[in-house]
Amino acid sequence: MDKKLATIIFESLASGIRLDIFRLLVKTGTQGLVAGEIAASLQLPPTNLSFHLKALTQSQLLTVEQEGRYQRYRANMPLMQDLILYMTQECCFGHPEQCFDINSTPQSDN
């Protein structure tokens, strides 16, 4: 997880609709949902849903698999776990001494 990917993921989650989609798919776990089920659940017009699903898939937060004429989406749990780890490290929880030592030499991953 680097800053670039983290920013892309934050952008993905920075929309109420996309956060709803992600949380819905977290709930359904490995089963996931096909696009039409998501649209029905969240009452979204298909083009708009497609727009947000594309953003989430491009950020790798969702995976998509074709099932006949359907597209099945699933939440990418490991990536979210990576993001949580990144945020934890960035915020130095568990290593507060690094947070509060201004003289430490932080790594640059810009």
Add this chain to the structure above:
Amino acid sequence: MDKKLATIIFESLASGIRLDIFRLLVKTGTQGLVAGEIAASLQLPPTNLSFHLKALTQSQLLTVEQEGRYQRYRANMPLMQDLILYMTQECCFGHPEQCFDINSTPQSDN
């Protein structure tokens, strides 16, 4: 932490500049930085920096304290910790059985 606040925080972090500001302030810990120091460090014009500082402060990710003619900004670590907790809970890490049981009755906090 509810969905609304989480979305606002994600929006706050969904900008390379704002993520840079936050990470910079995490590094300086309780000391924080005054606006001019942030501007110098990130080479941002003051009006643009003000714009992003305002967004970060409104999302509560930063605190601000007046020091004479200066404004000192600090990262709000506890809020970030709350967000990490929220994400962990949402993603059911530590409780994977809830993630993968489609019949569980999830709470609604929309």
Add this chain to the structure above:
DNA sequence: GCAACTATACAACAATAATTGAACTATTGA
């Protein structure tokens, strides 16, 4: 008081993101 300094507020503009309907591709089932 007043000049210098720090930072924000405002207004204009630029750039990006979100939404929608129509058209299109692919798949299914008859």
Add this chain to the structure above:
DNA sequence: TCAATAGTTCAATTATTGTTGTATAGTTGC
């Protein structure tokens, strides 16, 4: 083959966000 279904792509529009210069408010030191 063909009509129906699922979903995306495209183009146009709207809405939102980001950037910049200028003006302003507050603070300091002389």
